[in-house]
Amino acid sequence: AQTVTQSQPEMSVQEAETVTLSCTYDTSESDYYLFWYKQPPSRQMILVIRQEAYKQQNATENRFSVNFQKAAKSFSLKISDSQLGDAAMYFCAYRSAINTDKLIFGTGTRLQVFP
Amino acid sequence: DTAVSQTPKYLVTQMGNDKSIKCEQNLGHDTMYWYKQDSKKFLKIMFSYNNKELIINETVPNRFSPKSPDKAHLNLHINSLELGDSAVYFCASSHLFDSSGANVLTFGAGSRLTVL
Numbered sequence A: 001a002q003t004v005t006q007s008q009p010e011m012s013v014q015e016a017e018t019v020t021l022s023c024t025y026d027t028s029e030s031d032y033y034l035f036w037y038k039q040p041p042s043r044q045m046i047l048v049i050r051q052e053a054y055k056q057q058n059a060t061e062n063r064f065s066v067n068f069q070k071a072a073k074s075f076s077l078k079i080s081d082s083q084l085g086d087a088a089m090y091f092c093a094y095r096s097a098i099n100t101d102k103l104i105f106g107t108g109t110r111l112q113v114f115p
Numbered sequence B: 001d002t003a004v005s006q007t008p009k010y011l012v013t014q015m016g017n018d019k020s021i022k023c024e025q026n027l028g029h030d031t032m033y034w035y036k037q038d039s040k041k042f043l044k045i046m047f048s049y050n051n052k053e054l055i056i057n058e059t060v061p062n063r064f065s066p067k068s069p070d071k072a073h074l075n076l077h078i079n080s081l082e083l084g085d086s087a088v089y090f091c092a093s094s095h096l097f098d099s100s101g102a103n104v105l106t107f108g109a110g111s112r113l114t115v116l
Helices: none
Strands: A003-005 A010-014 A020-022 A024-026 A034-038 A047-052 A064-069 A075-081 A090-098 A109-114 B002-005 B010-013 B017-023 B031-037 B044-051 B053-057 B063-072 B073-078 B087-094 B111-115
Touching: A003 A090, A010 A020, A020 A109, A024 A075, A024 B031, A034 A064, A034 A075, A047 A064, A047 A075, A047 A109, A047 B073, B002 B087, B010 B017, B017 B031, B017 B087, B044 B063, B044 B073, B053 B063, B073 B087
Parallel strands: A010 A109, B010 B111
Antiparallel strands: A003 A024, A020 A075, A034 A047, A034 A090, A064 A075, A090 A109, B002 B017, B017 B073, B031 B044, B031 B087, B044 B053, B063 B073, B087 B111
16 A cells, blocks of 8 residues: 655744755555645645656746655655745645545645744 | 535534535536545545545445535535544545546545534
């Protein structure tokens, strides 16, 4: 069974600085998708970025980018120019390309942003 | 014009009661899900329906019964509520297979259930 591990329960960053959130996963599959979701205090789960495992190029969405290391099964999220509104829980998630019916989440990292 | 809406947002009830949470999506997705987020924020899938057919039923007590009257609705009924059922329940939807392959989930805002 696939598992997703986020080893940082909490992280903090100064406004305008850069922070990296870690995620590792375990799978025997070669084709899959990885996601980062953000959950602010409003509780809404918001998709931040996604990565297809068959793509070597790291995904980027404005200030958010990932470092996808397939061999190491690592999928970290880099937030550049951090803003107060980035404060939230961040969840890494895995979805198989074969058994597409469920998303497996990590335990989350709480990000605090200080002015 | 909310994409995935669930009601109620908050629910406080006594042990032993029966309660329902409703979910509706207007995205034209064919698959809907219920996820449970516990007090430690861990999110775990409970059920998944594709075109009204149950496709995932994780090890969830029989007291939880999902119902999908059509593709756009997935309700969750919970019988004989217990203290441990207190959690935030998220509804989500997606295409089971979309052109990108990623089948991105869109989540509702969650329903916080508190059992006293």
